[in-house]
Amino acid sequence: MKTIPVTCAIIRFKDKILAVQRSETMKLPLKWEFPGGKIEHGESEVDCIKREIREELNIEIQVNKRFTPVRHEYPDFKVQLIPFAANYVSGDLKLKEHSDFVLSKKEDLKNLDWAEADLPVLNEFMNQFEDVL
Template sequence: MKPIQVACAIIEREGKVLATQRSKSMSLPLKWEFPGGKIHDGESLRECLRRELQEELGIEAVIGHPLSPVTYNYQVFSVTLHPFICKIISGDITLHEHAALAWLTPRELSALDWAEADVPVIASYREFIKTRQR
């Protein structure tokens, strides 16, 4: 099973991180995730993430530091997440596909019911924060 390639954004603002909740009609309904989406043919990871953030949230963002990709095998599909640390540069968030959003500190992220593929991304992000603060 070839993994679906997905770029996702860890959007930081004032010490908090954006989490988005999948809608009831999406696969993995009502699970929380970092926003992003599938990479189209011929599209770079950063181009994909810019497009997805515009389509899903109506925002423009600086696509910053990449974290290590994570591959997760669900029962019916496999996904590789390519996370990037991001900052909003324009636009107000409007949920076009998601049910809800939350701004949480890195420590609070674990309180949500995350899509399983996103859980190792949280751990990787926390490690990145530790090295950034040194």
């Protein structure tokens, strides 16, 4: 089974963090995740995350730090999740693929029903919160 390289962004809006909920028609329906998407051929990781956030959420971000990539095997696919800490820069947030979003205080993020691959990213972020945003 091929591993799919995927970027994601932990986006800060002032003192809150963005999480998005997958739609009912996506793989892992209604699970929460940090937004992002697949890296296209010849695209850098940073270019990918900026493009994906622009396409999926209609906003611009500033990428600050790369976190530790996570490899996770689901029953029917494998991902290498490449996370970045980022700040919201501009644009009106509009969901184009996801069913919902929250802007949450850091301590409330753990209450969401996360996609399994995002859990190590969430844990690393929680442990380094003050250093990265």
